[in-house]
Amino acid sequence: MTLKAFKMRLYPNQKQIKQIKQTFGSTRFVWNQMLARQSARHKNNPNAKYQNNYAMDLMLTTLKAEYPWLKDVDNTALQATNSNLHDAFQRFFNKKLSNGYPCFKSKKNYAQSYTTKNNGQSIKVIDDHHLKLPKLGKVYFRAGRILTGKVKRATVRINSQGQYYAIVLVESEKQVLKPKTKQVVGIDLGLDSLMILSNGQKVNMVHFDxxxxxxxxxxxxxxxxxxxxxxxxxxxxxxxxxxxxxxxxxxxxxxxxxxxxxxxxxxxVSDRRNDKLQKLTTQLVQGYDVIVVEKLNTQGMLKNHHLARAISNAGWGNLVRMLQYKCDWYGKQLIIVDPKYTSRICSACGQHNHQFDGLSQHEWLAVREWQCPTCGTHLDRDLNASQNILKRGLAQIEKEKALA
Ligand SMILES: [Zn+2]
Structure with missing residues (x-):
């Protein structure tokens, strides 16, 4: 079983809009109240244990007694707020993933959202154009595709243009793609081209934007x-x-x-980019059984201002994320390898070339091709890297097989 999400544009009526806005307000209120309480608790007694989402759900009951209007909105949305806040705290405690201490949410943000969990039959796709949501009833929608399966939860959001959307998460069977293609590929994510495949194919990101x-x-x-x-x-x-x-x-x-x-x-712009990435990743997953990509250190790279624009444009993170879930859906294998020295090792003889060790990052990025001093092979920088990535991926599979 796997979880899949699909997005739909919602067209709520006036009454439903009022209810949705009230839910945005209430979830925001709960988030801010809980956050303030957690902070105050820690301030008053630094040794006090952090309260997890279940403890916050209990606090919700007392909060409702104090502010009865909280009872007018979908309760699962308020609980989902607690669990989101809990996740934000977990990210903060686990420093690696941190975006810093959780922030208060502002009414002034144009984009707002809430998540509601399915409770029996509280969320249901009724037909091609109607979605049942708690407290809202039947809401008219339009969607490019509708996935069938058990609905787990739905996120209702308004974007900064004032359009309403719902993202519905359903549980569905994995569809394993058959027959297997028996093809393997290594991918280097580049700047000039979006990606370079180990078979020499280059995929360019069109600068249509x-x-x-x-x-x-x-x-x-x-x-x-x-x-x-x-x-x-x-x-x-x-x-x-x-x-x-x-x-x-x-x-x-x-x-x-x-x-x-x-x-x-x-x-x-982002829709067009997304569309292109969707098509690309689907093609890759259909064409290859094993896909090897490098592990990206995007945070480190974004600090470098020259590169930042190009990277965000190419949407690398998105691409790897899409490959990950598509490989999972279709029973293919995605291997993520350490990219260290992949562009400095010769893919023909495996020797590390130390010629470029003294270069600054900027100078090193300018080297597009080089000749191996050991075996004399002329190498294209990115193609060489993608071939090394593939080798590392295959070596990893062998190692896992040997262990099993
Ligand atoms: Zn060589």
């Missing part, structure tokens, strides 16, 4: 200017004590329009 980027830049500037002006007007109204002072940026339609345009353009 260059036009869009230009437009985004223009609209971002407009947004910033209109925001500044709006803030000035708000300050003016406050200072002059006008009769009906404007207090929120939401009261400035021209600023809102610019903001929505930026969000829309960014979305188009």
């Amino acid at each position: 260059n036009d869009a980027k230009q437009q985004i830049r223009v609209w971002e500037r407009k947004t910033a200017r209109r925001r500044q002006n709006a803030l000035k007007e708000i300050a003016f109204d406050k200072h002059e004590k006008v009769l009906f002072p404007r207090t929120s940026l939401r009261q400035f339609p021209r600023y809102q329009q610019a903001r929505l345009t930026v969000a829309k353009l960014k979305r188009q």
Whole structure:
């Protein structure tokens, strides 16, 4: 059994919108209350044990007595908030994954979401266009594809453009792809090309978003200017004590329009990129039984400003994540290997080339091809790396077989 998610656009009616917004508000309130309590508890007594999500669920009962309006929303959504907060704390305790101490959530964020867990039949895909959600009833939706299976949970969200979506997680059977292709491949993730396969095939990331980027830049500037002006007007109204002072940026339609345009353009770019990655990974999983990729240290690389843009553009992290779950669905094998020295070792004779040891990272990235001083083979940097990656992956399989 495997978990699969699919996304749908929701078209809630006015009453449902009201209920969804109330749920956003309540889950945010619970998150902030719990976070404040955890912090206060630690401050008052540094030796006090951290309260996990079950303990927070118990606190929820007292919170409901204090704030009865919390009873009007889906209870599983409030519990899911506790478990999300618990996860955020776990990430913080486990320093490797940390994004820092959990933050309070703000009402001012345009994007909001809540997660609801299936409780018997509380979430159900009724037909091609109707989803049953707790407290909301039947909500109309449109989706590119609908997966069947037992629904585990659903996340309802509004994006910064004011569109509603649901991401539904279902449990379904694994579909093992047959026949096996008996093909193996190593992939080097590059900058010039999105990836280089060990058989010499190069996959380029089309820079179709260059036009869009230009437009985004223009609209971002407009947004910033209109925001500044709006803030000035708000300050003016406050200072002059006008009769009906404007207090929120939401009261400035021209600023809102610019903001929505930026969000829309960014979305188009990311949709296109995502679509391309989906197609690529599906092709790879169909074509090969074993796929070997390198382990990426994206956090280390993002610190280097020149590379940051290119990396985020290529969406490496996404690509590996997609390969991971698709390999899992279709019964293929994804091996992640240590990329250390893969571009400095000769794939023909296996000797480590020390010629480039003194170069800075920048200079080293500029070396596109080199000749092996031991065996004389002329090597393309990225292709050589992908072949080394494949070798490492296959060696790993052999090692596992020997152990088993
Ligand atoms: Zn060599």
